[in-house]
Amino acid sequence: MTTIEQASGAEPRGGGVEHVDVLVVGAGVSGIDAAYHLRERFPERSFAVLDAQEDRGGTWWTHRYPGVRSDSDLFTYGYRFKPWTGPSIAAGEEILAYLDEVIAENGLAGYIRYQHRVTAARWSSGDHRWTVEVTRGDTGEQLRLTTDFLWMCQGYYNHARPYQPRWEGMDRFAGVVVHPQRWPVDLDYSGKRVVVIGSGSTASTLIPAIAEKAAHVTMLQRSPSYYFAPPTTHELAVTLRQLDIPEEWTHEILRRQYISQYHWLARMSFEAPDELHTFLIESMRPLLPEGFDVEKHFTPRYRPWQQRIAIVPDGDLFAAVREGRVSIVTDTIAEFTEKGIRVGSGEEIPADVVVTATGFNLSLLGDVAFTVDGEPVDFPQRVTWRGVMIAGVPNMAYMFGYFRHSWTLRVDLVSDLVCRLLETMQAKGAATVVPTLRPEDDGMQLRPWSDPENFNAGYVLRSQHILFKQGDREPWTHMLEHEQEREILPNADLDDGSLVYR
Structure with a gap:
């Protein structure tokens, strides 16, 4: 058993096992955002970012078909802390260049380890930490780390097995x-x-x-x-740049403009779906x-x-x-x-x-095998806590963005919440935090990961059986709209009894 390259501030442990305070899995849009927030909010803590691919970017690294580009505007798909200066819709190469700038400007390169695939994660309540098994892709070495807090930012694509139907002939x-x-x-x-x-x-x-x-x-x-x-x-971006408006202002103005548009579309889809249908169809007809x-x-x-x-x-x-x-x-x-x-x-x-172009398959938390105190975690029998943690799984958060809105709008909100949770643990002197159903949640109705009446894309419906559930009340719900969560998540009560600190 060998150790990975030492992350900044990492501590060597007995048997050559390396320890970091926080371990992030995934170096795509989500993992880079998590790394930025950890470095900004907790400069005294050690952390590392592991990614199974050969380079950064997640889907922007693995998807190389002709014309690959964003299907969200970059003013909201980009980070709120890093102004986007290009066109609203960008090619994959432009997005990778943007991520490279974020990594370079914030000194994140030294924290990221490529070709490190996490295969298993074991929580020990006695040790108050995770032991994580890793396979190094370029050498095949089996590596091991320990961490106090595990942050899963691996995305939701199964990169190895896309959805490929078979047809006769x-x-x-x-x-x-x-x-x-x-x-x-x-x-x-x-x-x-x-x-x-x-x-x-x-x-x-x-x-x-x-x-x-x-x-x-x-x-x-x-x-x-x-x-x-x-x-x-966007026409507004052209106007603002002609007026020599600072890029930070242009970024924020366009970001708010697109967020407002997303909120309008979301409301219309529920309140007046026939009118929205007509709007979309008639906007295509003259083209x-x-x-x-x-x-x-x-x-x-x-x-x-x-x-x-x-x-x-x-x-x-x-x-x-x-x-x-x-x-x-x-x-x-x-x-x-x-x-x-x-x-x-x-x-x-x-x-x-x-x-x-038949779509993809979902991957539940990177297909990592999770155990808690020796017992495998049966995720389809678990329930989410605010779409950020899993009931009964200690010291583990996951990153999942929006389907309808830009993915990164939620990633920024989740990073804020996880950092606030880490600060709360520190203030309480707690080594462990576990989402736990309260007495008032006894008998709570469990609902599927995604309600088909709400969102019914094929890759979601095909994967419901492997995914965890949600409840019928806060904080056991997810799949909310950004217009709701931008108020709910920053104000979430971390002391309402649904999180047990030890």
């Missing part, structure tokens, strides 16, 4: 089948006929990009998604060819924002349809043929390359 298809999560760097689609199966954010992102080189691209969808086509650069069947190809089966609205900056997907480089087929897949795909109507769509 795939084996006889003479072309290439590729999933966006496993995009080959040497894939040549120039001058070829490409079929993209899917209609979500990934499909609407990569289709305009590959249509520039492909002979033709067909978007084959079983059911449509909702789209919104904002400008890549498409005259006579295009908008009702057939762009009317989803669900109400607005039961699934995420796909962003199409400057309407680039619709422009490709207008120009004849992209066509849309709404139908079921009957089978793959040697030369393409036969759909339910009997039509055969010719293809040299098929891209299965």
